[in-house]
Amino acid sequence: MNAKPLSFQWLSRALIYTSLGLGALLFLAPLYVMVITSLKDAEQIRAGNLLALPTSLNWESWTLAWSTACTGAQCSGLQPYFWNSVLMAVPAVLLSTAWGAINGYVLSLWKFRGSDTLFALLLFGVFMPFQVVLLPMSQVLGWLGLSSSVGGLILVHMLAGLPSTTLFFRNYYAAVPPELLRAARIDGAGFWMIFWRIILPMSTPIVMVTLIWQFTQVWNDFLFGVAFTGADSKPVTVGLNNLANTSSSVKAYNVDMAAALIAGLPTMLVYVLAGRYFVRGLTAGAVKG
Template identity: 80%
Template sequence: MIAKYISRTLLYAVLLIAALFFLAPFYVMLATSLKDAAQIRSGNLLSLPTSINFDAWGLAWSSACTGVDCRGLQPYFWNSVTMAVPAVLLSTAWGAINGYVLSLWKFKGSELLFGFLLFGVFMPFQVVLLPMSQVLGFLNLSSSIGGLVLVHCLAGMAGTTLFFRNYYTAIPRELVNAARIDGAGFWRIFWRIVLPLSTPILMVTLIWQFTNIWNDFLFGVAFSGADSKPITVGLNNMANTSSSVKSYNVDMAAAVIAGLPTMLVYVLAGQYFVKGLTAGAVKG
């Protein structure tokens, strides 16, 4: 009994240390963003603010300079929202249909096709920058939010297909066969039988895709234009904008603002993410 108590105490201690280690950067960013310049100069990174000051947040949102543009992160934030929402929904729907076909409507060569799709999961995105830029130019989508949506849908197709295909292989084929005997077709089976069983994997894929797309910097800096840059590019430009006095509190506030949407997603829907994974989202 004592050994069990000691082992549990050690386990909690290790978990607590790990949590503190990973939360330390967030604490530094949040604490620094609430300080004014005098507190930053007189204190250290780990010191608490002597008084709460939200001026840096207002500057980061609406008036801090990113290069020669002094509108803060606000336009970049809304660019990311306009890009991420349709890209997440479209890539998730695309993956669901692909996974449905490759698991429950197999055809000759479907396993080979799935194998080729898996290459997209492990392929470094740097190798597609040049051909993707040529495709966007051909479609007249260069330097636009629509082009970024298309890029993220294509980049996420392999991963979302893998998630849904592996999840749908656990659905008894007898359900599909019985529905086909009753006269149900491809889309009716998908909407009436498969999709209602897909809530766990839908949550996993939506959260996964939103995190990847919102936090992406490579595609954002490579394929965006002056009016379509996402928030990651805006944050980088703000941090690298030279001035006579470096405003660390503004930079930290901007970093917290950029990370808030993904943090909120995990706080509000994190339990569904864990349930989806344990329900078989990555098995197979």
């Protein structure tokens, strides 16, 4: 009597796994092409078989993309752009996450008159097109003396990411029982002691979600990088664009693919190493309360 239900369950499970497998193959196909193309020499690329594995591993294109490929008039590869992105992304992500945590803590657990209105105004920043703020932000950076600098780009990304980080932490902290804060206040704990000793230790899941989200947004940004930086402060996304668009007698597709992989490697590593924390953090935020 159980043969039919069991066979139906097996068939449905097989269809699900087949669909997931096909979806994964389609999603990973461009990455596969990029990797094998970056490891081929020019002769193998001209052979025309896009999906064929390289006959030998050729790391020369990676060396060229990193250190000697031309990005316009400059021929120093992606290396200076990459380190500019590191100098920009790390403080921007940490500062916007810390500031968002404090904002979310205040707006959810220390409400004051007009706090809901302030939070609604902050939400406009989540949906506002970044193109709208290019001109006023460039003027502000000029007044502060931070235009065309890595410091200015840090400030821009910190402010641009603040609505999202505030939203994440505010929604997470909204599920914290208010009795917990009342008990802490009775014991003599103040604003900062409650935050450091009680709230922050509970925030590991949402901190991981916010850090991963913010790092991805900041590292992959192109608009702010091309609009607010000078020749010596451009991030890796701008360097990659310059490298790919630099004209030469023969198009070096292997160098372009290697450069694209170098530019995307940090975000790929973040998701490979910390992806489970991202999913766990989203799940924890969804089931609290």
